[in-house]
Amino acid sequence: MEPRSTEQLIASLSQGLAPVRPLWPPARRALLWLVAVALVVGALLLRFADLPAWAGRYSEWRMAIEAAATLLTGITAVVAAFHLSLPDRSSLWRYAPLPPLALWIATSGLGCLQFGVGLGPPGARVGESTHCFTFIIGVSVPLTVLLFAVLRRARPLDPLPVALTAALGVAALAAFVLQFFHHFDVTAIDLLTHLAAVLSVVGLASAARRVLA
Amino acid sequence: MATPKSLHSAEGYNIIGAMAPESQLQQQEASWVLLMRAAQGGDARRYDELLRSITPFVRNLTRRYCRDPNLAEDVVQDVLLTVHRIRHTWDPQRPFSPWLAAIAARRGIDRIRRSTRIARHEVSDDLAMETFSVPAANNESGALRAAEAIEPLLAALPERQRRALEAVKLRGLSVAQAARESGQSETALKVSVHRAVKALRSLVASGKHDSD
Numbered sequence: 001m002e003p004r005s006t007e008q009l010i011a012s013l014s015q016g017l018a019p020v021r022p023l024w025p026p027a028r029r030a031l032l033w034l035v036a037v038a039l040v041v042g043a044l045l046l047r048f049a050d051l052p053a054w055a056g057r058y059s060e061w062r063m064a065i066e067a068a069a070t071l072l073t074g075i076t077a078v079v080a081a082f083h084l085s086l087p088d089r090s091s092l093w094r095y096a097p098l099p100p101l102a103l104w105i106a107t108s109g110l111g112c113l114q115f116g117v118g119l120g121p122p123g124a125r126v127g128e129s130t131h132c133f134t135f136i137i138g139v140s141v142p143l144t145v146l147l148f149a150v151l152r153r154a155r156p157l158d159p160l161p162v163a164l165t166a167a168l169g170v171a172a173l174a175a176f177v178l179q180f181f182h183h184f185d186v187t188a189i190d191l192l193t194h195l196a197a198v199l200s201v202v203g204l205a206s207a208a209r210r211v212l213a
Numbered sequence: 214m215a216t217p218k219s220l221h222s223a224e225g226y227n228i229i230g231a232m233a234p235e236s237q238l239q240q241q242e243a244s245w246v247l248l249m250r251a252a253q254g255g256d257a258r259r260y261d262e263l264l265r266s267i268t269p270f271v272r273n274l275t276r277r278y279c280r281d282p283n284l285a286e287d288v289v290q291d292v293l294l295t296v297h298r299i300r301h302t303w304d305p306q307r308p309f310s311p312w313l314a315a316i317a318a319r320r321g322i323d324r325i326r327r328s329t330r331i332a333r334h335e336v337s338d339d340l341a342m343e344t345f346s347v348p349a350a351n352n353e354s355g356a357l358r359a360a361e362a363i364e365p366l367l368a369a370l371p372e373r374q375r376r377a378l379e380a381v382k383l384r385g386l387s388v389a390q391a392a393r394e395s396g397q398s399e400t401a402l403k404v405s406v407h408r409a410v411k412a413l414r415s416l417v418a419s420g421k422h423d424s425d
Binding site for chain 1: 252253254255257258260261264265286289290293294295297298299300301302303305307312315319320
């Protein structure tokens with residue numbers, strides 16, 4: 001026989017049980033979220049971005065790889081966050097965004113190295129960096145709120161990895177969108193600023209992780 | 214959605230987590246899947262059956278994290294509450310046991326972390342009487358002595374001041390409550406307390422001076 005209190009608990013939980021609708025599989029939920037964001041951001045880019053200029057700049061292989069790696073970091077991190085929000089999915093999902101993230105940092109680093117070494121002092125200029133920082137934070141915050149609202153439905157038991165991957169995904173997507181408005185080569189300062197902005201978003205989201213639980 | 218009655222026998226459940234034959238585990242899993250699907254649909258009776266059925270399994274799992282049977286039962290209840298709270302996160306197309314085991318593991322780890330935190334920040338009563346780094350704190354009867362020492366000093370105060378001080382500072386009444394009890398106005402009571410504290414200070418100071 002069960003100890004009395006556990007029996008009572010079971011009886012109280014069963015009483016007046018409400019039906020629930022099971023969550024859709026995480027990949028499908030992630031895809032829907034990404035498609036919704038892509039539609040909104042795509043419409044804004046069509047309206048405000050100089051797409052031919054962007055296409056011209058990103059026809060170079062290194063730039064194309066950098067853009068693809070940034071986008072892939074965002075997508076894999078968002079998909080990972082949806083998987084990690086469920087108790088029975090592999091915790092290895094937390095490492096899924098790391099390969100594209102490494103590629104993103106490597107290609108950006110290579111770019112600023114070429115630019116910085118080639119032109120000297122301009123490689124370390126500050127100028128536009130504050131705009132980049134503001135842009136990434138400004139785009140990431142509303143996207144994080146939207147993503148957290150959806151992830152929260154799963155009430156993750158361990159919210160930290162969910163918050164970290166979600167924030168990384170959102171910040172990477174914001175950095176990808178930034179590339180449409182970044183009509184100059186990435187300098188060392190730019191790269192550091194981008195990384196600082198991404199880390200700030202990740203830090204803010206991890207501080208707010210209890211919202212998810 | 215009928216489930217064979219033999220699947221829910223007590224023998225079947227108790228053996229889970231120990232040395233259950235594979236076919237029995239599979240039957241168990243199939244039974245839980247059916248029950249959980251019904252529970253997600255709002256079938257309270259099947260849900261009750263499921264919770265009773267998984268409790269021994271959960272208890273076996275939580276013993277790995279908590280040896281104290283009472284604390285382990287707390288973890289079992291935590292797990293059941295969590296199952297209830299997030300029952301919509303189980304995908305009916307997936308096995309049930311890994312989902313349940315993951316919840317039990319999470320709650321077990323939470324319990325270990327909580328115990329570690331408590332052990333790090335709290336000291337048991339036995340140890341509380343042990344030596345501390347500050348010499349003055351090592352006098353374990355210091356508090357009792359202080360209480361004994363203050364009694365004659367309180368007795369030396371005028372009746373009105375002593376009562377006011379006892380009511381507010383020792384019994385913890387609010388000024389309003391103490392004023393009502395003593396029949397004084399709040400202002401008068403505050404003045405009495407203030408004077409009593411001042412008088413005590415001077416009494417303590419003179420006593421210290423005398424002892425020097």
